[in-house]
Amino acid sequence: MSDTPYGGGHPNVARAEALLSVGRIEDACDLLTSHTKEVSHKDADVYALLACCFYRMQKWPASLVMAESALSLNPSHTDGHIFRSEALWRLGRAEEAVTAAREAIRISPHHQSPYQSLSAALRATGDLDGALAAANESVRVSPESVNSHFARYYVLLDMGDNAGAQQAMRDVLSFAPEDADARAVLAGLKDEARELKLPELAREYTAALGTDPGSAHIVAKLEDVALRLVRRTRWVALLCLVYAAVASRAFPTGDDPTSLPAPxxxxxxxxxxxxxxxxxxxxxxxxxxxxxxxxxxxxxxxRALAAKLAAAHSLWGTLCAVLLVTVPWTDRGYEQALVWIGGVPVVLAMWYGAAQRRNERDAAEKAKEKRLKAARERESEAAR
Known part of the structure; x- marks a missing residue:
């Protein structure tokens, strides 16, 4: 959150900050916990840093306890209010989170982090216009803060504004061209808008992964594109099977020669x-x-069973097509059976996979609408 160092220069706290900076969150948490037991003087900065540790580990109740401990020692601690706000809305207490974020803004009006927390809390209440205004204020305060632009991106995404969300990521790349997350998110938004073909999408994710090789999120996105590329080969197998059926005269029309075998x-x-x-x-x-x-x-x-099945379907359909055109069939019944045997499993697998993915998208949309509706209801009840 805040860029201000904690702890007044104590070696243990400085070491914990260094551990956090390299992603060793649990080690930093253990060190700080031991530090609080060893020293008699309680420091609000230390508890705020512990709140940061639990926040990064997504342990929201513990983060809330540490943030409130920091505030009990120093009620004007900006990061204490920020982490309290971040923990509260994730625990379903969005209105309290808004209040905590506004208090952080009152204390530090010229820092971008409180505005980002306010934007997140307002999103949780369903007030997207207010969330966008807070995110815009964060960008105004710090135009080259990546987190500020990501706060705008999240709100615009909730609003369904794909073009605006893309522009937010382009703004990040304009001053941080090596930001892997922004590049990967922009590629995903373009894919959603059908502006990129799969090979181009794979290149974008690969470039982003080259910048941040340890990103599990980008690895997952690249693996998803790879799976989609493998699945796409089933269309080639189906086309081969259809044209093989025509070339072998498996289903002749009234204008086609009917004698077997085909030339x-x-x-x-x-x-x-x-x-x-x-x-x-x-x-x-x-x-x-x-x-x-x-x-x-x-x-x-x-590794992936879905990719193995897709490759097997492609090979199976193609094998049946090869048999249709290389064997001089004299019985049309055998040819037609081969067409159905080769095509039906592939078509059923494609239909089932498409239906499953469509259901997942619909479920995600319904869950999002349900959250927004509940947030609006809470907001109207509070207004009454």
Whole structure:
């Protein structure tokens, strides 16, 4: 939250700050806990730093207790009010969180962090206009604070303003071009707006991961893109199967020749085209990707059951297509059975996966609407 160092220069506290800066949160927490037991003088800064530790570990009740301990020692401690606000709205006490954030603003009106906390608390109450105003004020106070622009992004995202959310991330990249989170978020927003193709999306996530190799969030996003690339190959298998059925005369129309087997020349010509089509698909799916994305795609195919199933479906449909055009079938019943055997499992898997993903999106939208409705109801009750 605050950029001000804590603890008045005590070696233990300085070491805890250093541990926090490198992500060793639990070690910093243990050190500070031991420090509070060893010294007789209680320091509000130390408890605020403990609140920060528990906040980063997402232990909201403990963070709230430490923040209130800091405020009992120093009622004007800015970070004490900030961490109290952040913990309160996550514990469902959004109105109290707003009050705590406003108190932090009263104490430190020229610092961006209290405005960010106020924006988050107002979002929790459903007051998106107020949350956006607080986030804009945070940006005004500190135009080159990444967290300030992310506060705007979260509100704009809740408002459904994809273009505004994209602009917030572009603003971050204008002064922090190496910010991995902003680049990854911008890529995701463009993907949601269907402004990027999958290979381009993979390149964006790979570039972001190159800036922050330890980001589990970006790794997950890149793995999701890899899975989508593998799933897309099932369309190629289905197209091969359909054209193989035509070339082998499995389902002749009234204008098509009906004698079997189909001539060897057209069947071999289609086999050649099928090989070329798969070559283009593999080239575009794999070889046009950056090295990091290629490794991720191979890793996903090896580890993820969904990717293995998608690859198996693609191979199965293609194998049936190859059998249709390479074997000189004389019984149309066998050909038609092969088409159905090759196509039905692939179509069912694609339909089921699409339905499941659609249901997940609908559930997420409904949950979001429910939260906003509950927040509005709480706000109206408080007004009455």
């Amino acid at each position: 060897l020349g057209p069947r071999m010509w289609f086999f050649f085209l099928m090989c070329v089509g798969w070559g283009v698909c593999v080239w575009r799916t794999y070889f046009t990707l950056p090295k990091g994305a290629q490794l991720t795609l191979l890793s996903v195919v090896r």
